[in-house]
Amino acid sequence: MEVEEIMMENLNRLVDLRPYMIEEPYIVYTTDKLHKCLELFRTMHLRALPVIEPNEGTCVFVLTRQDLFAYMSL
Helix, strand or coil: CCCHHHHHHHCCCCCCCCHCCCCCCCCCEECCCCHHHHHHHHHCCCEEEEEECCCCCCEEEEEEHHHHHHHHHH
């Protein structure tokens, strides 16, 4: 079966990811400084960090270590 066929057959189904998620993850806001992100990655050994829009409360980006390395050109 092709992936597209499987997707079309399961359009109305949802996957419950709650068992695999952290209940209270570390987050940063779009208004936070880059230094705060760097410190969280360094001290908490994070792989990814959700970036939240403070006015709407929505996740606008997921910042990864690779993003920071590319920015810092390490």
